[in-house]
Amino acid sequence: MPLPMPRFHEDARAGQLQLERGAEVAEEARRYAVEHRIRPAREDKVRIAAFGIDVQVAFCTPGASLFVPGAVEDTQRTLRFLYSHLDRITELVFSLDTHRAFQIFHPAWWRDAEGRPPAPMSVITAADVRAGRWRATRFPEESLAYCERLEASGRYVLTIWPYHALLGGLSHALVPAVYEASLFHALVRDTPTHFELKGEHPLTENYSVLSPEVTEVKGQKVGEFNTRLFDHLMSFDRVYVFGQAKSHCVLSTLRDLRQHIERTDPSKMGRVFILEDAMSPVPAPPLDPLPPALDFPRVADAALRDFQAAGMRVVRTTDALET
Structure with missing residues (x-):
């Protein structure tokens, strides 16, 4: 049976800015764990990770510079999923x-x-x-080389984004309602949340949590594959993936997961579960004609079909967790 929502949870808060209610969440966590006889995560026989990609104010809160339409509803469904299965989700992993x-x-x-x-x-x-x-305005030779290498990859061309997820700013934070869920999970299951920062190098985009779009520019190393995080994710029996945006950071992360699983142990592909109703694409830019690579909703939907064909599971937040 799915667990009930905690007393402090309200769907309407999913798209709101607020201070996290640490004391209220902690008090409810103590009551909830006792009432529902929830065991510590370290006792789980089937280990499940919920992997949230960039569930941040920058992308999920109306008014933010890179708000993804649909993200508030995605967050609401995500929170219901996390709370309903709190006793079976071993760890929350969030990228920032x-x-x-x-x-x-x-x-x-x-x-x-x-x-x-x-x-x-x-x-x-x-x-x-x-x-x-x-x-x-800086590093002109490296900037040209970056554009050339990015285009040669066939993934994207350089897109100029609004200022977003700036370190120290409000838009960098995890969505407050999701942060409360992470705190609640940590206290009920007696286990810390895993946070992973990405995207700080000035000379590369870093859509994927696992690697930047370009790793070397004119002989300068600007990033590498995050083997430590990959190994951590693959230590779980299942990894449920959600977040924003379906067409960019989620897509790129899933692509890296697929490629590295194929290179290392293809039998693990079925461990990845994509929560398709907990992510939305960036809208296509208003260009006519619209280059196919910039038709972000189409690109995202095609990618999910490819991931499913490769062996990943595409599911919904309302689906029952398999035993």
């Missing part, structure tokens, strides 16, 4: 997109011929840089 003002995908990095920064959602190609339509 972590940025500063001067990074290659933020407007401050670039200027046009008149000295103006690009508007958010602008696309900058290597050809644009070579032609002088855009110039980097």
Whole structure:
């Protein structure tokens, strides 16, 4: 039987900014654990991780600069899933997109011929840089090399994003209602939440939690595959994946998971469960014609079909957890 919602939980809070109610959550955790006879996570025979990708104010709260339409409803469904299965979820793992003002995908990095920064959602190609339509305000040679390597990967072209998930700012924080769920889980199951920061290097985008889009620029190492996190995730019998955005950070993380599982132990592919109703894509930019690579909803849906064909499980938050 699914567990009931804790007394402090309200669906409406999923999209709101608020201070976490630590004392209230802790008091309810003590009562809840006793009433429902919930055992510590270390006693789980089947170990289940709930892996939340960038469930942050920047992407999930209306009014934030990179709010993903649908994210509030995704968060509501996620919270119901987490609370309903609290006694079976061994660990919560959350990534935190972590940025500063001067990074290659933020407007401050670039200027046009008149000295103006690009508007958010602008696309900058290597050809644009070579032609002088855009110039980097710092590391010009490396910036051109980055655009070239990114395009050669066939995944994305450089997109200029609004300032978001800035370290020290409110948009960097986990959604408050989700943070309360993480605190509640930690106290009820007597186990800490695992937080993973990513995205701080100025010379690369870092959609995937496991690796940046480019790992080397003009001989300079700008990132590497996060083997430590991959091994940790694969130590669980199941990993339920949710978060934002379906077309970017979730997609890239799942792609890295798939590729590394295929290289190391394909039998583990079925451990990954994708909660398809707990993630939404970035809307496509208003371009006509729209390049196929920028049709983000289409790209996301096609990727989920590919992941399912590879052996990952696509499920919904309302599905029963398998025994």
